[in-house]
Structures are given as C-alpha cells and as structure tokens.
Amino acid sequence: MSEQHKLIKRSQLPRQLAPRPLGQPAAAAAASASGDSEDEGRAAAAGDRDPETYDEGDFYQQLLKELIDSAPGGNLGAQLAAARPAKRRKVVDRRASKGRKLRYHTLDKLVGFMAPTQLTTPPFAEQLFANLFTHQG
Numbered sequence: 001m002s003e004q005h006k007l008i009k010r011s012q013l014p015r016q017l018a019p020r021p022l023g024q025p026a027a028a029a030a031a032s033a034s035g036d037s038e039d040e041g042r043a044a045a046a047g048d049r050d051p052e053t054y055d056e057g058d059f060y061q062q063l064l065k066e067l068i069d070s071a072p073g074g075n076l077g078a079q080l081a082a083a084r085p086a087k088r089r090k091v092v093d094r095r096a097s098k099g100r101k102l103r104y105h106t107l108d109k110l111v112g113f114m115a116p117t118q119l120t121t122p123p124f125a126e127q128l129f130a131n132l133f134t135h136q137g
Contacts, residue, residue, distance in 0.1 A: 011054055018050035 071079065093101065 009049060010058060011056070012049040012051060013053040013055045015048050015050050018053045 095101070096103075
C-alpha cells in the first residue's frame, strides 16, 4: 500500500508547478493552495501536491530508456543519425545580394563569337591574288 501512495505522489505535480484553474486569479489560487481551515491539514499531508493534475514524465522516461536499451547494438542514437542523410548547405555568395554583383550565364555557342569587322585590303593585295589564281602556261 505504501508503494501505491508513493506512485500517486510522484504522478501529481506540486502546486507551484500545476496550472491554475481557468478564471481564478493567481492570488486566489495561492490562497486555495495554502488553505485556511481543514484543507490546510490535507495539503500538508498530501505534500502540497495538486490531486487534479497528472505528471506522466516518469512513465515516458522509462519507455524511452527501454527503447534505447532494446535497440540492437545498444546505440540507437548513432543508428538514427547514420540513417539520416547529412544536410548540405547551398554554396551562396552572401555579398552578391542587393544588386552588388551581376549574374550571367555564358552560352556555349557564343563563347568564341566575334562580331564581323570590315577589313581594309592593302593596295598590293589585288595584284597578289590576280597572280595566284591566273593560269600561266
């Protein structure tokens, strides 16, 4: 029977941590917690715990410990971390924002492009070409 009393005591939140009832001001909650008459004796006997709240933190801690211990190899955290792919950040130039840097992409066809220019031929070029392409003989 004493174990049941301890279990109930551990599952109830202390009055300082328990949420106060809706619509009840903080001063009234403190006054009802301290109690003015026979409630004071019960609150002291109950260890100043709120019987209307339930703290299941111990229960979930125990479940988590059992899950970690039952994992093959005993190291569940490392197994979960290894199963997840590593997050990679994009390589971004942080100083290029707000129009401080021009963004452009080169097109493969235009890499070696040069606009045509008008060539001026030297005066002896006409005579040279005439002699090259005429058939003598």
